[in-house]
Amino acid sequence: MLLSVENLQVQFGRLQALAGVSFSVNRGEVLGLVGESGSGKSLSAMAVMGLLPLSGGRVSGGSIHFDGTDLGSLSPKAYRKIRGGKVALVTQNPMTSLDPVVRVGQQIDQAALLHLPVDRTEAKARTLALMDRLRIPNAEMVYTLYPHQLSGGLRQRIVIAMALAGEPDLLIADEPTTALDVTVQAQIIQLLIELVQERDLGLVLITHDMGVVARTCDRVAVMYCGRIVETGPVEAIFASPRHPYTRALIGCIPRHDMAPGDLVGIPGVVPSVAAMPSGCRFHPRCAQAVSRCFTEVPPLSAAGDNHASACFLTDQPGEAS
Amino acid sequence: MTTPILSVTDLCKTFRSGGGLWRKPRQFHAVSSVSFDIQAGETVGVVGESGCGKSTLARVVLRLMEPSSGSIRFEGEDIAALPEKALRPLRRRFQMVFQDPYSSINPRLTIREALLEPFRVQGVSLTTAQEQDTVDRLMAMVSLNPVLAESHPHHLSGGQKQRVGIARALALQPSLLVLDEPTASLDVSVQAQVIQLLQSLRGQQTLTYLFISHDLALVRYFCDRIMVMYLGRVVEVMPKGATPAHPYTRALLESSFEPDPTQRRSIVRITGEIPSGYDLPPGCAFQARCPKAQDLCRQTRPELGSVGTRHQAACHFPDSPLPDTQTPRSGTAPSQETPHAV
Numbered sequence: 001m002l003l004s005v006e007n008l009q010v011q012f013g014r015l016q017a018l019a020g021v022s023f024s025v026n027r028g029e030v031l032g033l034v035g036e037s038g039s040g041k042s043l044s045a046m047a048v049m050g051l052l053p054l055s056g057g058r059v060s061g062g063s064i065h066f067d068g069t070d071l072g073s074l075s076p077k078a079y080r081k082i083r084g085g086k087v088a089l090v091t092q093n094p095m096t097s098l099d100p101v102v103r104v105g106q107q108i109d110q111a112a113l114l115h116l117p118v119d120r121t122e123a124k125a126r127t128l129a130l131m132d133r134l135r136i137p138n139a140e141m142v143y144t145l146y147p148h149q150l151s152g153g154l155r156q157r158i159v160i161a162m163a164l165a166g167e168p169d170l171l172i173a174d175e176p177t178t179a180l181d182v183t184v185q186a187q188i189i190q191l192l193i194e195l196v197q198e199r200d201l202g203l204v205l206i207t208h209d210m211g212v213v214a215r216t217c218d219r220v221a222v223m224y225c226g227r228i229v230e231t232g233p234v235e236a237i238f239a240s241p242r243h244p245y246t247r248a249l250i251g252c253i254p255r256h257d258m259a260p261g262d263l264v265g266i267p268g269v270v271p272s273v274a275a276m277p278s279g280c281r282f283h284p285r286c287a288q289a290v291s292r293c294f295t296e297v298p299p300l301s302a303a304g305d306n307h308a309s310a311c312f313l314t315d316q317p318g319e320a321s
Numbered sequence: 322m323t324t325p326i327l328s329v330t331d332l333c334k335t336f337r338s339g340g341g342l343w344r345k346p347r348q349f350h351a352v353s354s355v356s357f358d359i360q361a362g363e364t365v366g367v368v369g370e371s372g373c374g375k376s377t378l379a380r381v382v383l384r385l386m387e388p389s390s391g392s393i394r395f396e397g398e399d400i401a402a403l404p405e406k407a408l409r410p411l412r413r414r415f416q417m418v419f420q421d422p423y424s425s426i427n428p429r430l431t432i433r434e435a436l437l438e439p440f441r442v443q444g445v446s447l448t449t450a451q452e453q454d455t456v457d458r459l460m461a462m463v464s465l466n467p468v469l470a471e472s473h474p475h476h477l478s479g480g481q482k483q484r485v486g487i488a489r490a491l492a493l494q495p496s497l498l499v500l501d502e503p504t505a506s507l508d509v510s511v512q513a514q515v516i517q518l519l520q521s522l523r524g525q526q527t528l529t530y531l532f533i534s535h536d537l538a539l540v541r542y543f544c545d546r547i548m549v550m551y552l553g554r555v556v557e558v559m560p561k562g563a564t565p566a567h568p569y570t571r572a573l574l575e576s577s578f579e580p581d582p583t584q585r586r587s588i589v590r591i592t593g594e595i596p597s598g599y600d601l602p603p604g605c606a607f608q609a610r611c612p613k614a615q616d617l618c619r620q621t622r623p624e625l626g627s628v629g630t631r632h633q634a635a636c637h638f639p640d641s642p643l644p645d646t647q648t649p650r651s652g653t654a655p656s657q658e659t660p661h662a663v
Contacts, residue, residue, distance in 0.1 A: 036508045135592075152371075153594050181370040181535055183591050186576035208508050211538075211578030215585055234582045252509040253580040254542035260520060263542055265513025269478050 002027050002067060002202040003048065003087075003170050009061035010040075010047055010226075015273045017043055017057065018226045025202040025219075027169065030193070032217035032234070033206045034249060038270040040226040041206045045172045048204075049089050050079040067169065085115035088163035092175040094155035098147040104158045105131075105143030111165035123165075130161045134191060153184035160188070164195070171195075174206045189216055211253045214238055219306075222246045225271060225281035228300060232307030242309035244286050280311070288313055324397050325358035326497055326529050327382070327415075332356070332391035332401075334374075334381050349598045351377040353553040354391075361496065364523065364530040366544030368537050368573065370595045374553040375533045376420075379501045382531070383417055384408060395497070413443050413493035420502040422482035426474045432485055433470040436460075439492040459488040463518060480511035484518065491522070499531045504539070516543055537570070538577040546631070549573070552598055552606040555625060557634045566628045566639035569607050605637070613638055 001024045010018035018040050025031040033041045046052050048064055050071060064071040066087060071079070083089075088111075091097040099107055108130065109123040118126065124143075131139035134157045147155055156176060163171060173192065177185035193216055196203045205216060213220055213234065220237045222230040222245060230243040241247045248266045268285040271277055277284050283293040292312055300310040332355045340346025351374045359365050367375045380386040382393055384400060393401040395415060400408060416439075419425035426435050433456050440447055440455070447455060460467050463484040474482055483503060490498055500519070504512035516539070522528060534540050540547050541561065549557040549570045557567040565571045572591035593610050605623055608614040617637050625635045 036510050137593075151594050181594075182537070182576040183370060183572060184594060186578075187592065189578075208510075209578070210509070210580040214580045214582040215578040238580060238582050249510065250580045252513040253578075254536075254538045255579050255581070256538070256541065258542055260542075261517075263513045263516055265515075265517055266510040267514070269480065269511075 001025070001065070003204070004065045005044070005048065005062070006065075007062035008044065008047060008059065008064065010043055010052065010057050011060040012055075012057045012273070016060070016226065017273050018047070020062065021223070021226070021228055022062075023204075023221045023228065023231065025170070025204055027202050028196060028200045029219065030196055030203045030205055030217045032213040032220045033204055033223060034208065034210065034213055034220060035223035036208055036249075036266075036270050038225075038272070039223040041208075041223055042174050043226075044223070045089065045174050045204065045206055048172060049083055049087065050074070050076075051083075081115070084111055084163075085166040086168055087170045087172070088166060088168040090156075090160055090163045090171065090173040090176045092178055094152070094159045094179075095147065097159055098155060100147055102146075103144050104147060104150065104155075108158065108161045108165050111162050115166035127161070127165065130164060131157075134161055135187075136161075152180050153188070156180060156184075156188055157191075160191070160195075164199075168201065170202045170204070172204045172206070175208070176205075177212065178207075178209075185212075192216070208249075209253065210238075210250045222249065225276060226273075227281065227310065229282065229311070230303075230307075230309045231300070232304065232309075236304055236307045240304070242303045242307070243282075243311045244288055244313070245282050246309075248285075323360070325394075326361045326396055327359040327531070328392075328394040329358075329382060330356045330392045330394075332378070332381060332393065333389045334377050334386065335389045347599050350553045350601065351598060352381060355550075355553075355555055356391075357548060357555070357558070359497075359529055359531060361529055362527055363546065364532060364544045366532045366534060366540035366547045367550060368534055368540045368547060369550035370535060370573075372552075372595045372598065373550040374598070375535075375550050376501055378550070379417065379499050379531065379533050383412075383415055383499055385417070410443075413439070414495050415497040415499065416490040416493065416495040418483075418486050418490045418498060418500045418503045420505055422479060422486050422506070423474075425486055426482060426489075428474050431471055431473055432460075432465075432477070435474070435485060436470075436489055436492060439489060443493060445493075455492070459492060462491065462522070463488045478511075479507050480514060483507060483511075483515055487515075487518065487522075494526075496527065497529045497531065499533070501533045502535065503532075505535070512539075519543070536577065537573040538579070552595065552601065554606065554635065556607065556636070558625070559632045559634075560630070563629065563632050564640075566632065566634040566641075567607075567636045568611050568613055568640070570634075571640060572610075605635075 004024040006022050008018055008021045021044055023031060035041050047059055052058060059072060105127055108127040112118055112123040112126055128139050136142050136154060136157050177188050195201060207213060217234045220234050221228050224245050230246045241250060251264055254263055266285055279295045280293040280298050283289040298310045298312045300308045303309045332352055334352040336349040336351055337346040355378060367378060369375050381388045388401050392399050436456050436459050437452055456470050457467055460470060465481060465484050504515050532544055545561050547559050548555050551569050557565060557570045565574055591610055596609060604619040604621055608618040623635045623637045625633045628634045628639045
């Protein structure tokens with residue numbers, strides 16, 4: 001396993017935001033981390049990147065192993081070597097993750113200069129090659145531009161180029177296409193898949209869109225309120241989703257064969273960390289909840305080949321609605 | 322045929338920028354010669370990428386922006402040139418729901434005050450009891466907990482705020498609602514809730530929707546008729562369920578991902594991004610990104626022409642239409658849509 005997260009717990013003060021999250025990703029594999037805003041997807045990414053202290057959180061239990069190294073045991077200095085190098089992050093909003101006063105080409109150079117034994121000339125040559133690979137037109141010219149001069153799609157390509165410049169083994173992409181038009185989203189998604197195959201990368205793709213998951217991922221981990229509620233191969237997750245939350249998420253995406261009224265959404269809202277429901281955290285929004293769901297936490301239990309679901313009703317597979 | 326509730330003819334909106342003593346200002350054609358009719362009770366979707374002019378169209382149609390030319394007839398009355406004073410009383414008949422619920426509600430007003438604001442603007446005086454009834458009725462209509470009436474917008478989630486936006490737009494019982502990407506800033510789960518709400522409101526009262534979105538899959542699900550815009554022009558008009566004839570619409574469809582891993586297609590035919598609306602090349606605006614562009618496309622701009630029943634496309638080489646739209650109709654007059662059951 002390239003990345004293996006075991007029973008990860010994250011706390012902000014006394015509030016527990018992640019309550020034991022486990023997932024793993026191999027080289028050449030795309031893992032989809034799915035859930036609504038507030039389910040802990042981005043927090044998991046921040047924990048892997050070692051960026052929790054920035055927001056006042058801390059890992060209070062569990063482990064994160066990358067390529068055999070326990071990331072939790074690393075000093076801040078050793079972490080810096082890995083972060084942006086072997087493990088890179090593609091953020092959601094390219095406008096806030098790019099420096100507005102540095103030319104975009106130089107921002108990509110910096111990642112290579114920090115993590116690879118190259119000089120400026122070589123870094124620039126690598127950057128231009130990378131920009132070509134990411135199908136950025138007129139790479140030489142774009143190299144000299146500032147972020148505000150680029151379109152959203154180009155900015156996102158620059159952010160991906162920055163992430164790739166340090167020659168990572170693992171890429172974490174946090175909602176990389178949420179701010180983009182659908183045509184551009186399709187191009188970026190296709191690019192990410194190509195890169196995974198070409199460079200044998202592990203990719204953790206964070207999204208709330210089951211349509212994107214169906215199109216890109218090999219395996220899926222569905223998160224709700226700081227827990228993994230279902231995990232399995234993408235085909236199984238969509239063909240026979242076991243957890244009501246997974247079914248609800250799939251039902252949120254319009255399909256061509258839906259009749260009026262079929263698009264139902266999920267009633268209610270994601271509860272806040274400070275007011276977590278008891279038992280199964282999805283029970284207040286779940287149509288099938290039984291009395292047991294109010295008091296007991298359902299464990300993640302096997303529901304098929306590599307397929308597990310944390311629901312007391314897992315034995316009764318449901319149709320994708 | 323009854324009079325359409327909204328009839329737009331040759332609507333244009335041009336922005337000028339730059340220019341000086343010796344230089345001509347540059348012209349940006351945000352909306353170019355757009356014509357369409359909407360029948361009462363119909364839901365029409367406008368879809369396209371950012372920069373295609375769909376939001377500008379929404380604003381111009383409601384006279385939140387002045388049209389450069391063309392006519393807008395609302396319930397038979399031309400409102401394109403009406404002075405603002407004469408327009409105001411009409412405004413209660415057509416309302417807008419904005420894209421960003423975070424910035425479209427005054428943060429200093431409570432939800433109650435925000436919901437009563439339209440009455441104040443329109444000079445409708447309400448007694449205290451009527452106010453209470455109105456707020457209760459509006460909150461119930463969009464399924465908001467009445468205790469939220471006294472809170473401020475920052476206490477509400479994005480979905481709740483958008484419900485307030487919809488309730489406020491419906492306060493004066495308009496007949497036409499223009500929705501400008503009402504779900505673009507929401508989670509998919511909340512988006513589905515809001516769409517469901519809009520559907521049920523449409524069932525309860527006669528409402529006509531002009532629904533602006535960048536999401537073709539959502540528009541195909543929600544709307545009776547779809548207009549696809551590209552660089553300020555309508556490139557395709559099609560009824561619900563039709564297969565797109567314009568390569569741009571096809572590309573939009575291929576780019577929207579269905580939640581079905583067995584439907585993975587690896588080919589994305591469309592490349593690049595929408596070009597700038599300045600200095601448009603002659604010919605078809607889409608030719609630079611079109612997989613089937615030919616010399617003709619670079620020279621002559623295609624006009625909207627019939628490709629099937631109530632189905633028009635502006636393309637020299639439209640894809641063959643679906644079996645159910647195979648009988649081409651001579652003439653391109655839009656036929657009347659069946660209004661929804663009320």
